Amino acid sequence: xxxxxxxxxxxxxxxxxxxxxxxxxxxxxxxxxxxxxxxxxxxxxxxxxxxxxxxxxxxxxxxxxxxxxxxxxxxxxxxxxxxxxxxxxxxxxxxxxxxxxxxxxxxxxxxxxxxxxxxxxxxxxxxxxxxxxxxxxxxxxxxxxxxxxxxxxxxxxxxxxxxxxxxxxxxxxxxxxxxxxxxxxxxxxxxxxxxxxxxxxxxxxxxxxxxxxxxxxxxxxxxxxxxxxxxxxxxxxxxxxxxxxxxxxxxxxxxxxxxxxxxxxxxxxxxxxxxxxxxxxxxxxxxxxxxxxxxxxxxxxxxxxxxxxxxxxxxxxxxxxxxxxxxxxxxxxxxxxxxxxxxxxxxxxxxxxxxxxxxxxxxxxxxxxxxxxxxxxxxxxxxxxxxxxxxxxxxxxxxxxxxxxxxxxxxxxxxxxxxxxxxxxxxxxxxxxxxxxxxxxxxxxxxxxxxxxxxxxxxxxxxxxxxxxxxxxxxxxxxxxxxxxxxxxxxxxxxxxxxxxxxxxxxxxxxxxxxxxxxxxxxxxxxxxxxxxxxxxxxxxxxxxxxxxxxxxxxxxxxxxxxxxxxxxxxxxxxxxxxxxxxxxxxxxxxxxxxxxxxxxxxxxxxxxxxxxxxxxxxxxxxxxxxxxxxxxxxxxxxxxxxxxxxxxxxxxxxxxxxxxxxxxxxxxxxxxxxxxxxxxxxxxxxxxxxxxxxxxxxxxxxxxxxxxxxxxxxxxxxxxxxxxxxxxxxxxxxxxxxxxxxxxxxxxxxxxxxxxxxxxxxxxxxxxxxxxxxxxxxxxxxx
Numbered sequence: 105x106x107x108x109x110x111x112x113x114x115x116x117x118x119x120x121x122x123x124x125x126x127x128x129x130x131x132x133x134x135x136x137x138x139x140x141x142x143x144x145x146x147x148x149x150x151x152x153x154x155x156x157x158x159x160x161x162x163x164x165x166x167x168x169x170x171x172x173x174x175x176x177x178x179x180x181x182x183x184x185x186x187x188x189x190x191x192x193x194x195x196x197x198x199x200x201x202x203x204x205x206x207x208x209x210x211x212x213x214x215x216x217x218x219x220x221x222x223x224x225x226x227x228x229x230x231x232x233x234x235x236x237x238x239x240x241x242x243x244x245x246x247x248x249x250x251x252x253x254x255x256x257x258x259x260x261x262x263x264x265x266x267x268x269x270x271x272x273x274x275x276x277x278x279x280x281x282x283x284x285x286x287x288x289x290x291x292x293x294x295x296x297x298x299x300x301x302x303x304x305x306x307x308x309x310x311x312x313x314x315x316x317x318x319x320x321x322x323x324x325x326x327x328x329x330x331x332x333x334x335x336x337x338x339x340x341x342x343x344x345x346x347x348x349x350x351x352x353x354x355x356x357x358x359x360x361x362x363x364x365x366x367x368x369x370x371x372x373x374x375x376x377x378x379x380x381x382x383x384x385x386x387x388x389x390x391x392x393x394x395x396x397x398x399x400x401x402x403x404x405x406x407x408x409x410x411x412x413x414x415x416x417x418x419x420x421x422x423x424x425x426x427x428x429x430x431x432x433x434x435x436x437x438x439x440x441x442x443x444x445x446x447x448x449x450x451x452x453x454x455x456x457x458x459x460x461x462x463x464x465x466x467x468x469x470x471x472x473x474x475x476x477x478x479x480x481x482x483x484x485x486x487x488x489x490x491x492x493x494x495x496x497x498x499x500x501x502x503x504x505x506x507x508x509x510x511x512x513x514x515x516x517x518x519x520x521x522x523x524x525x526x527x528x529x530x531x532x533x534x535x536x537x538x539x540x541x542x543x544x545x546x547x548x549x550x551x552x553x554x555x556x557x558x559x560x561x562x563x564x565x566x567x568x569x570x571x572x573x574x575x576x577x578x579x580x581x582x583x584x585x586x587x588x589x590x591x592x593x594x595x596x597x598x599x600x601x602x603x604x605x606x607x608x609x610x611x612x613x614x615x616x617x618x619x620x621x622x623x624x625x626x627x628x629x630x631x632x633x634x635x636x637x638x639x640x641x642x643x644x645x646x647x648x649x650x651x652x653x654x655x656x657x658x659x660x661x662x663x664x665x666x667x668x669x670x671x672x673x674x675x676x677x678x679x680x681x682x683x684x685x686x687x688x689x690x691x692x693x694x695x696x697x698x699x700x701x702x703x704x705x706x707x708x709x710x711x712x713x714x715x716x717x718x719x720x721x722x723x724x725x726x727x728x729x730x731x732x733x734x735x736x737x738x739x740x741x742x743x744x745x746x747x748x749x750x751x752x753x754x755x756x757x758x759x760x761x762x763x764x765x766x767x768x769x770x771x772x773x774x775x776x777x778x779x780x781x782x783x784x785x786x787x788x789x790x791x792x793x794x795x796x797x798x799x800x801x802x803x804x805x806x807x808x809x810x811x812x813x814x815x816x817x818x819x820x821x822x823x824x825x826x827x828x829x830x831x832x833x834x835x836x837x838x839x840x841x842x843x844x845x846x847x848x849x850x851x852x853x854x855x856x857x858x859x860x861x862x863x864x865x866x867x868x869x870x871x872x873x874x875x876x877x878x879x880x881x882x883x884x885x886x887x888x
Contacts, residue, residue, distance in 0.1 A: 105626065120172070124168050125286070127164065128289050129286050131161065131168065132161075132282045132285040133282045135200075137156045138156050139154075139269065140278065141157075146865070151790055154205055157200070158198075159202075161223075162195075162196035162198070163193065166196045166230060166234070168187070168293065192230050195233050198225070199226020201222070201856055203266075204223075206218070206219045206222065207219035211442055216269060217270075220259070220267060223262045223266065224260070224263065225255070228292055231293060239265045243496045250296060253295055254291070254293075258289075262284075262285065265284035265285040265287075269281040271802075276514075284803065317747055321700055327789065356440050356443035357374075357376050357422075357440070358373055359373055359438070360436050360437075362434055363449065364389075366389060368379055371385050372441075377412065377414055378415040383578060391413070395465065408423070410422060410424055422444055423441070424442075425442075430817045451807055464519075464535050466534055466535045468535065468539065471534065472532060472542055475532045476532075476544050476598075477593045479532075479546050480594060482546075482600070483546070488546070489546070490586075490587045491545040491548075492584070492587070493542060493543035493545065494584075494601040494605040495605070496541035497519065497541075498580060500578045503575075511576060515552075515578055518569075519580075522561070522564045522569075526564050527543055527545075528557075531545050531643060532548055550587075551618060554584050560616070562582075579614040581615060582605060582615075582616035583600075583604030583608055595755070600619040603627050604620075606627055606631055623654075634686050634690045634692075637670070637690070637692050638690070638692050640696075641699050644673055645670055645673070646668065646698075648666045648707070648869075649669055649866035649868065650665065650866065650868070651664065652664055652863060654857065654864070661715065662857065663750070664716075665719075665720075666707075666717055668720075669866075670683050691724070693725065697721065697722055701719055701738050702738050702742065706744075709742055709744050716747070716748045716750050717748060719751060721752065723757035726768065734773045745779075749777050751772065751780065753780070753782060754782050755781070766797060769798055770798060779798060780837075781802050783805040791828075794832060800835075801837060802825065802836045802837070803837045804838045805840075806840025806860070809860070810840055811848055813849065822838065836855050839858075839859050841858040842859050846862070
């Protein structure tokens with residue numbers, strides 16, 4: 105190490121050594137900057153920047169070597185062979201290129217350190233070839249130990265330089281490798297030079313050699329120029345690349361137009377056109393755009409929606425904006441192009457969804473109504489006929505509830521496919537909502553075409569939906585109305601088709617019914633009553649009357665039965681035998697039954713005497729799983745003692761879900777509520793029911809009482825029921841007692857409680873303390 109320092113201080117001109125160090129530092133800095141640029145590039149750009157990096161590094165090493173040689177004073181004048189000098193520069197550049205290419209192409213963590221060792225060996229090779237180019241009147245003696253030390257230390261430091269470039273980040277990624285590369289070059293050169301001795305020999309003459317002064321000037325100028333050129337190219341490329349990268353990163357296409365011709369375009373525009381950039385240069389921009397009407401579009405300032413002509417002939421909807429800028433020193437137009445394909449597709453999708461059902465892709469209600477209005481206008485103008493189908497799926501609600509909404513959606517899509525297969529191309533199929541569908545049939549002779557279509561639909565349903573074997577299969581019922589015979593407006597036709605559908609479902613389902621004015625009058629009346637009944641509670645049209653239950657022993661009132669009444673604003677007082685079946689079929693009995701329970705319990709709480717109140721429970725109400733919770737909640741809200749509530753049910757309630765009904769009855773009895781078997785002896789009366797279900801009382805149907813004094817069979821049945829009740833220790837009540845003779849016979853048979861017009865008609869709520877027949881006249885004025 106001391107010999108190296110001594111060599112530098114004693115044998116070198118320190119001014120030229122300083123110049124060599126500056127050149128070496130500049131070359132190393134340029135090398136690392138270019139290497140970083142190459143590392144960030146891909147494809148052919150990486151090869152270009154790798155070559156530039158190798159050139160900067162080779163020239164920097166070569167310049168450092170020869171400037172340092174010019175600073176060397178060995179006691180003998182020195183010249184340099186031209187071709188040897190040039191060859192040494194080529195060695196430095198090639199070795200640098202191979203080292204950097206290997207480093208950038210490698211994937212191992214040892215790629216950069218290995219390339220650093222190769223770079224150090226290349227520097228050593230350049231040093232050797234450069235020394236071979238020295239010509240002097242003497243010979244050069246080398247110290248093998250110093251040469252070995254130079255070749256050992258130089259590549260190791262170069263390896264550390266490239267390794268630090270690989271692992272460091274930020275500013276240190278440039279500073280540390282640059283300094284280490286400078287150290288590697290200097291250590292290798294000056295260590296080797298410290299072992300060199302020039303021995304004078306007058307017999308040796310230098311030929312074809314550079315004069316050292318010219319070489320010094322040429323090396324300094326060339327090396328400085330090349331390094332500065334490399335740094336300038338890097339700076340310019342970085343700024344230009346950033347600008348072009350910004351343009352290429354834009355989501356909008358850009359075209360530069362000068363003198364009416366395209367001179368440049370970014371990658372986005374090239375991608376939109378599907379053409380090569382070179383094919384666009386020189387073309388008129390008007391050749392690439394057309395208006396939506398198909399005419400060639402003139403490029404003007406401002407924005408407009410046009411269509412871009414692609415290389416394959418496709419037309420892409422775009423929005424273009426033209427602006428004037430200065431580009432490369434000339435006034436030019438830049439056209440910004442935004443692809444509208446996604447937006448147009450979204451608009452088409454939104455438009456489609458606005459008029460189609462999302463699940464089945466059939467027309468929706470609004471689209472169907474608009475199409476029907478148009479069809480009626482055309483039919484009226486051409487004196488044609490058309491048919492409206494209203495379809496409803498049978499069993500769909502049960503399938504949807506049992507197998508889930510996912511399976512229900514699958515069935516609806518399958519139904520849509522069946523309807524598409526059955527209907528004609530000119531027919532409009534719509535899903536109106538839920539499991540309701542509609543079909544508009546036009547351009548055919550009616551009603552024959554409608555009958556053929558309904559037959560096809562029923563046949564395809566029978567083939568695709570076997571309700572006897574497949575538990576998830578559904579059926580279909582249809583109602584058909586024909587224009588103009590069944591109506592001339594859309595509202596009337598749909599209403600009549602819906603009425604025909606209602607009759608089809610009432611007639612057994614799975615059939616098609618055509619509208620019939622005479623047959624469907626009753627259906628329409630029933631449907632209107634069904635609709636009115638749904639709103640009867642809110643409109644305060646329902647009210648309760650109470651009929652007393654009398655003990656024949658002392659003519660004492662022992663309870664009241666709440667009887668539901670409906671006063672219709674147009675029909676007047678509607679009998680329970682008319683509206684109760686309608687309420688049960690439509691399901692509105694659930695809401696009505698809950699209202700009756702609440703009203704009756706609230707009224708009973710206000711009585712002075714704590715008499716029980718009886719309320720009839722429909723079999724449909726037992727289908728509600730929450731019936732027990734509903735009754736318990738009413739008792740809690742009204743404050744009525746459970747023992748004062750009697751629930752009357754017929755044996756029809758025991759025909760379905762026997763286990764669930766039994767469980768509900770047991771819970772109600774545990775709560776304290778009394779259970780009464782109403783209309784015993786009719787319907788599905790079974791002695792097994794008396795054994796299975798926990799009844800507290802039997803009520804004999806009034807039909808037997810009415811025939812009591814005329815029909816011996818009725819008398820015998822009443823006698824048997826009363827005897828059965830006594831044997832089971834169940835109180836028996838006889839309903840419908842209207843004459844003294846009927847009362848006498850019943851008392852003789854041992855029945856203690858009666859109910860009927862003889863003892864009290866249904867009327868308003870009983871007055872406080874009305875607990876005997878002497879108090880009952882207040883009830884006599886009430887309506888029957």
